[in-house]
Structures are given as structure tokens and as C-alpha cells.
Amino acid sequence: MAFRKFLPLFDRVLVERLTAETVTKGGIMLPEKSQGKVLEATVKAVGPGSFNQKGDMQPVSVKVGEKVLLPEYGGTKVVLDNKDYFLFRDGDILGKFME
Amino acid sequence: MAFRKFLPLFDRVLVERLTAETVTKGGIMLPEKSQGKVLEATVKAVGPGSFNQKGDMQPVSVKVGEKVLLPEYGGTKVVLDNKDYFLFRDGDILGKFME
Amino acid sequence: MAFRKFLPLFDRVLVERLTAETVTKGGIMLPEKSQGKVLEATVKAVGPGSFNQKGDMQPVSVKVGEKVLLPEYGGTKVVLDNKDYFLFRDGDILGKFME
Amino acid sequence: MAFRKFLPLFDRVLVERLTAETVTKGGIMLPEKSQGKVLEATVKAVGPGSFNQKGDMQPVSVKVGEKVLLPEYGGTKVVLDNKDYFLFRDGDILGKFME
Amino acid sequence: MAFRKFLPLFDRVLVERLTAETVTKGGIMLPEKSQGKVLEATVKAVGPGSFNQKGDMQPVSVKVGEKVLLPEYGGTKVVLDNKDYFLFRDGDILGKFME
Amino acid sequence: MAFRKFLPLFDRVLVERLTAETVTKGGIMLPEKSQGKVLEATVKAVGPGSFNQKGDMQPVSVKVGEKVLLPEYGGTKVVLDNKDYFLFRDGDILGKFME
Amino acid sequence: MAFRKFLPLFDRVLVERLTAETVTKGGIMLPEKSQGKVLEATVKAVGPGSFNQKGDMQPVSVKVGEKVLLPEYGGTKVVLDNKDYFLFRDGDILGKFME
Numbered sequence: 001m002a003f004r005k006f007l008p009l010f011d012r013v014l015v016e017r018l019t020a021e022t023v024t025k026g027g028i029m030l031p032e033k034s035q036g037k038v039l040e041a042t043v044k045a046v047g048p049g050s051f052n053q054k055g056d057m058q059p060v061s062v063k064v065g066e067k068v069l070l071p072e073y074g075g076t077k078v079v080l081d082n083k084d085y086f087l088f089r090d091g092d093i094l095g096k097f098m099e
Numbered sequence: 100m101a102f103r104k105f106l107p108l109f110d111r112v113l114v115e116r117l118t119a120e121t122v123t124k125g126g127i128m129l130p131e132k133s134q135g136k137v138l139e140a141t142v143k144a145v146g147p148g149s150f151n152q153k154g155d156m157q158p159v160s161v162k163v164g165e166k167v168l169l170p171e172y173g174g175t176k177v178v179l180d181n182k183d184y185f186l187f188r189d190g191d192i193l194g195k196f197m198e
Numbered sequence: 199m200a201f202r203k204f205l206p207l208f209d210r211v212l213v214e215r216l217t218a219e220t221v222t223k224g225g226i227m228l229p230e231k232s233q234g235k236v237l238e239a240t241v242k243a244v245g246p247g248s249f250n251q252k253g254d255m256q257p258v259s260v261k262v263g264e265k266v267l268l269p270e271y272g273g274t275k276v277v278l279d280n281k282d283y284f285l286f287r288d289g290d291i292l293g294k295f296m297e
Numbered sequence: 298m299a300f301r302k303f304l305p306l307f308d309r310v311l312v313e314r315l316t317a318e319t320v321t322k323g324g325i326m327l328p329e330k331s332q333g334k335v336l337e338a339t340v341k342a343v344g345p346g347s348f349n350q351k352g353d354m355q356p357v358s359v360k361v362g363e364k365v366l367l368p369e370y371g372g373t374k375v376v377l378d379n380k381d382y383f384l385f386r387d388g389d390i391l392g393k394f395m396e
Numbered sequence: 397m398a399f400r401k402f403l404p405l406f407d408r409v410l411v412e413r414l415t416a417e418t419v420t421k422g423g424i425m426l427p428e429k430s431q432g433k434v435l436e437a438t439v440k441a442v443g444p445g446s447f448n449q450k451g452d453m454q455p456v457s458v459k460v461g462e463k464v465l466l467p468e469y470g471g472t473k474v475v476l477d478n479k480d481y482f483l484f485r486d487g488d489i490l491g492k493f494m495e
Numbered sequence: 496m497a498f499r500k501f502l503p504l505f506d507r508v509l510v511e512r513l514t515a516e517t518v519t520k521g522g523i524m525l526p527e528k529s530q531g532k533v534l535e536a537t538v539k540a541v542g543p544g545s546f547n548q549k550g551d552m553q554p555v556s557v558k559v560g561e562k563v564l565l566p567e568y569g570g571t572k573v574v575l576d577n578k579d580y581f582l583f584r585d586g587d588i589l590g591k592f593m594e
Numbered sequence: 595m596a597f598r599k600f601l602p603l604f605d606r607v608l609v610e611r612l613t614a615e616t617v618t619k620g621g622i623m624l625p626e627k628s629q630g631k632v633l634e635a636t637v638k639a640v641g642p643g644s645f646n647q648k649g650d651m652q653p654v655s656v657k658v659g660e661k662v663l664l665p666e667y668g669g670t671k672v673v674l675d676n677k678d679y680f681l682f683r684d685g686d687i688l689g690k691f692m693e
Contacts, residue, residue, distance in 0.1 A: 168276060
């Protein structure tokens, strides 16, 4: 997979947003405006972490495959193999969903 | 419960605001404008804490179930299972109420 | 008392402003405009302190019951049991009055 | 004296400005505009100091009774027993005069 | 080669952007506007790193020859032997591509 | 001398600017506009230094009597015994001239 | 030489810009506008360095005589013996050229 080849630097986290629901449960297609902004995403790759005050590497707090909640704004869109991903700093990710 | 599955990252605290009083003690319904902004909330989930200057994890200062006083502004609204919650940084919560 | 139940977080200090004088020494009532802004207050509750650069807890520099001088601006008004209090960061309080 | 009862917090220094000269050496009264802004002051009370990077208390660099040179701007006016004083952070005082 | 002679200072990284595709796969020439902004680049030279909080040298996180992903904005264009290169701080490079 | 009595605090340096040349080498008087701004100055008094990250006193880098180069802007004018001096932070002085 | 007498303070570096080419290789004189801004310079004097987080002196990263690449903006012009030099902080110099 494309993202396997990409290694974020420092405390950056590469995520893929979940697809917005385009059809209601009743089967009615939703116009794009009615589709909510998707803030859930799956972690695809993580950087090695950032250096703390003591000069030690602080690993990021999420792992590949985890479902995370993104902030509404921020993040950097990157296109890898024609697919949209987003890079967030570890500290900007709001939380994660535990199964 | 929905919030059980959500784990805030770092020093973030997930809270649920108390419901605004919509009826006076005398039984008169209050229009939305007259309902005061609710600043009290219950802690629903807490992050593991943030790293201090020595690189050690500093736990957050509130616990799940505690009643807290929120600042009038700030916080990030998050919707989990169609219910509104708010994320605050531990350091932005003004205080807690002790029974 | 209401404030007994409220515990400020970190280095926050809960104070109650002294009442403005509404009558002159000679017994003449003062209109609200002529009443000076009251900057003296009594400490009602204090937070545990904040963490210093070494990760140790630094207690606040005032104690419950002490009379303090507040800065003219700043502070957060909080209403507890229908009474007005103010929260100040320990470092923003200008000084205290010793009997 | 009033200022004896007031203890500045942290690295704050309470000073009393010298009186502006209102009469020339030749005995002519000066209108208020011609009176220079007085930047010399006497230290009346000092705070215990501020915490340095190691978490140790750093005492202030001036002592009660010393004559200091104030910056042209800054400082907080406080009124104690109907007399004007000014609070400056230790680090904002420009220098002191040695007899 | 020109860049061999140039040694970036601190945590600066000298990169050469990949050439924009000017012809489609079908052989049609693309006008300059239709050519996407190239964010991939090859590392040509790296600085020795920057000093961390302990005063130790922290090497940069990329190596000469690695393919990196640049942020859309930022970087300093430098012309060496009539060829365009860009200098980025190590911390501003988004990630690298692993073969 | 006046400046002997004045002790700058922290890393402040008291300097006296060299006099601007008001006559050309050929003996022609220069109007004030043509006189260049004098950036050379003599150190008249120095503060004890500032505290570094470890809480130790860091002495200033210039000594009384040394000739220094001032930045074009900045510095605080102070009048001592009717003579103009300037206070600069040690770190703002550009360099010194060695005989 | 003039610059021998001048010692920059802290991490400042005194440089002399290379002269802009005023004649093309073919011998045609270039108007001033067509002369590129010269970003290459020779180091003429260096300060002792700056203090790092541990309070130790960190020497500058360039040496007298080295050819450096300057940023397009920044630096402070200083005139020593009627000749133009520029002062840059060590950290603002982009890189150096190795023979």
C-alpha cells in the first residue's frame, strides 16, 4: 500500500479520513452539503516522535490502525498515489476510539 | 456508554455539561434566552496527562465522575453517538466541586 | 459555606471582593458611580499550586482568609450559590495585607 | 506606616516616587506641565522573589529604603491609606543609586 | 557537483525538487498552470543538526539521497551554480519515502 | 562622577555616546542633519548580570571603559546629573572595539 | 585591518559581502538594477558564542575567512573605517561553502 512507503517525520501522524456517508439509512442520497464533515480517521503511519526537554525521543501516542478523532481545523493534506491523506501533529489529535 | 469507548489524548478532559434548567422552581417554562449558560459539567473521560519539563507524564487533575466548573469560553465540542460532549485541556478547567 | 465545596485547580485562587462603601463617613449615600472599584478581597479557596520547571508542585503564595490586593483588570467571575466570587492566578495577585 | 502592612507577592517591588520639584532654585513656582516626570523612587516594600528555572526562590535585587530609577512607562499604581505607590517587577527597575 | 561544496548550518536541509511533469502520459504537453506544484524532493546536503535542551547536538532526521515530502509553503530558495535548490529546517519536512 | 553612583540592575549596561563630529576635517561646520548618528559609546557602568537557566548569575560581556558599538534603535535614555546616558541590555550591544 | 579591532558580542558574525559583478563576461557594463543581490560573504570576525540551556558557552559555527551564504533579508549593516560590513546572528547564516 502507498502509505507503507511514507514515513512521517518527528511527531507527525498520517491519517485517512473515514468516508462521509452519502446515503441515508433509508436509502436516500445526500447532497454533498448535507454530508457532515468527517472527523474520524484511521492512523496509517506515525513518525518516530519528538524530542522532549531532556533530549529523549518521545514516541507518538497513537498506533497504526487506531481510530482517532481529529480537530475540525488543522492538518496538512498530502496526496500519495492519488489518494488523500492528512498529516497531524500527535498533540493535535483529540482522542482515540477503543473497541 | 458511548464515552467509555473514547480516550482523550494527553491532558484533554471529556466533559458533559449539566442540562440547563428550562423550568423555574415555580413551574414556569423558561425561553432559551433566559436559560443561563451552563458552566458545570461532569467528567466523562480523561487523557493520560501531559509530559512535564523532565519528560515525565503528569496526570490530569480531575477524575471521571467529578463535577467541574468550566471557563465561559473555550473547549472543543465533540459529538459521540449523537450526544454533545466537550473537550477541555486539564489546565483550562477552573475548579471542581467537592461533595 | 458555598466556597468550601469549591476547589480551584492548579494555581487559581478564589477571592471575594470587599463590599464597596455605599455611604460616606458623614452618612451621605454614594451613587454607584462614585463608589470606587474595590480591589481588596479575601481569599476563600486556593488551588494546590502549579508545577515548576522541575516537575514539582509549587504551592500558591496566599492562604484562605488572607486579605489581598487585586489587579484592576483580569480575573474570572464565578457564581457559586448565587454569590459572586473571582478566580485569579496566584501570580496575578499584587500583594497581601498583613495585620 | 501604611506600606509596612502591605507585602508584595513574588518579584514585585512597592515604590514611592520622589516629589516633583514645584519651585525653581530661584524661587519661581513651576506650572505642572514644566515639572519633569519623576523617575526616581524609594523602595517601600519588596516581595519574596520569583522562582527560577530550578524551582528555587530568587530574591529581588533591591532593598527597602534604596533609591531606584524607574522606567518611563509601566508599573501599577496602588493606593494605600490614600497615598499613591507603584508596583514594579524587579526586572523592570532600571538601576539603583548608591550613596 | 555544486551542492557538494555547500554545507547547510544547524538543522537546515538542502533539497532539490523533482521536475514537474510537463507532458501527460498520453504525450500531450501540459501548460505551466496545469502542472502540479512539486512537493517531492531529494536531499542534497544536510546540516550537522541543532542543539537540544541539554546542549547536545541533535542530528537531522534525513540523509543525503533520501526522497522527502515538503510542505506546500516555506523554505528558502538558494541558487548554487545557476541551479535552484531549497533550504528547509529539518523540523519542517513532512516525511520521507522509503523504497 | 555622576555615573559612579548609579548601578544598573541585571544585565543592563550604562553607556555614554561619543560626541558627533560637528566640524569637517577641512574645518567646515556641519549642520545637525549632516552629522551622522553616533553608534559608538563608552561603557560607564554595568549591572551584575542576569540569571541563566541554571539559576546562576551570568556576568555581562562588557567592562567599564570599553568602547562598544550600539544598535541603531533601542536603548533607554536616562538623565543623570543633567547628562544624557543610555541603558542597553548586554545582549543588544553589537560588539566592542579592541585597541 | 579595520575588522581586526572589532569583536562582535555573543553569537554575532561580522561578514563582508562579495562585490556584485558590474560587468558581464562579455564585457558589457551592468546597470545597478541588473546586478543580482549578493548573498555570498566572507566571515571577518566572530563573537565568542551564546550561552546554551546549561549555561555553557556555545561557540559559533563559522570561522574567520570562511565563505558563507546569507539570507536575503536581515542582518545589521555596520560601518567600520568607512567600509560596509554586516552583522548576522550565527543561527541566521544559511550555510557555508567548502573549497
